[in-house]
Amino acid sequence: MYVRSRRRPMGAAMSPMLARSLFAALYVLYPLGCILQLGPDTSDDLQLLSVIGLLMVAASFLAFAVLAGSSFQRQAQEPDAKLDERELAQRNRAAYRAFAVLAGIVALALLYMDLRMDFADRIPLWAPTDQAHWNALFWGAIILGLTLPAAFLAWEKEPPLED
Amino acid sequence: MxxxxxxxxxxxxxxxxxxxxxxxxxxxxxxxxxxANVFGAPVEMVFSLKPFASLAQIIGNKGEA
Incomplete structure (x- = not known):
């Protein structure tokens, strides 16, 4: 997802360090926030953890909103005709890496669910049970799928300085 | 430029x-x-498989000759 602004059609210029920090915050804060918010049984003494989890999820969405208008997200999401050959080559490399990571995550998730079924009577492994769990997983997958190619672009070699 | x-x-x-x-x-x-077309030069003057010598090296070589 790339949010184009009229003032900056090439996306908001952002240093790779800032973009990397925002991507790292997004990928750490969202799952941790979901675990804190949904993971433990929310009895009265755990209300604070739930609020902290919610704040972490909100912070991760803020990072996502900032990244959505960045030049990295533009390069990852623009139609081919709007990119030059160097941008396309970098984008193709990043998309391939993102696909490999996503495929690996899906394979690991399937392996986990398979093992959970095998050991269900001996080790009680966690599995999503209610709508809130599936909602968190769904939005996590959407965020990862939309941002991972741009994250790999942010970890490419530093772009040259402007004139 | x-x-x-x-x-x-x-x-x-x-x-x-x-x-x-x-x-x-x-x-x-x-x-x-x-x-190459923008600079009005043949492409081999702009790109080469071997790295071009730096300006300092070229001037140095001229001075020695």
Whole structure:
């Protein structure tokens, strides 16, 4: 997802360090926030953890909103005709890496669910049970799928300085 | 000629010109020919498989001769 602004059609210029920090915050804060918010049984003494989890999820969405208008997200999401050959080559490399990571995550998730079924009577492994769990997983997958190619672009070699 | 001017003449992102200058990106034949055309020079004067000698080296060699 790339949010184009009229003032900056090439996306908001952002240093790779800032973009990397925002991507790292997004990928750490969202799952941790979901675990804190949904993971433990929310009895009265755990209300604070739930609020902290919610704040972490909100912070991760803020990072996502900032990244959505960045030049990295533009390069990852623009139609081919709007990119030059160097941008396309970098984008193709990043998309391939993102696909490999996503495929690996899906394979690991399937392996986990398979093992959970095998050991269900001996080790009680966690599995999503209610709508809130599936909602968190769904939005996590959407965020990862939309941002991972741009994250790999942010970890490419530093772009040259402007004139 | 600034990086932005050259990028506009070539129809590429100014950062791409920076990547080319730095030697971090090898252009396609089409882009190499366009660059040579902008400078009105044969393509082998702009791109080479061997690194070009620096200006300091060229001046130094002339001084020795």
């Amino acid at each position: 600034s990086r932005k001017d050259l990028a506009e003449a070539l129809g590429v992102n100014p950062q791409t010109v920076g990547y080319l200058e730095r030697g971090d990106y090898a252009p396609s034949v089409e882009l190499a020919l366009k660059i």
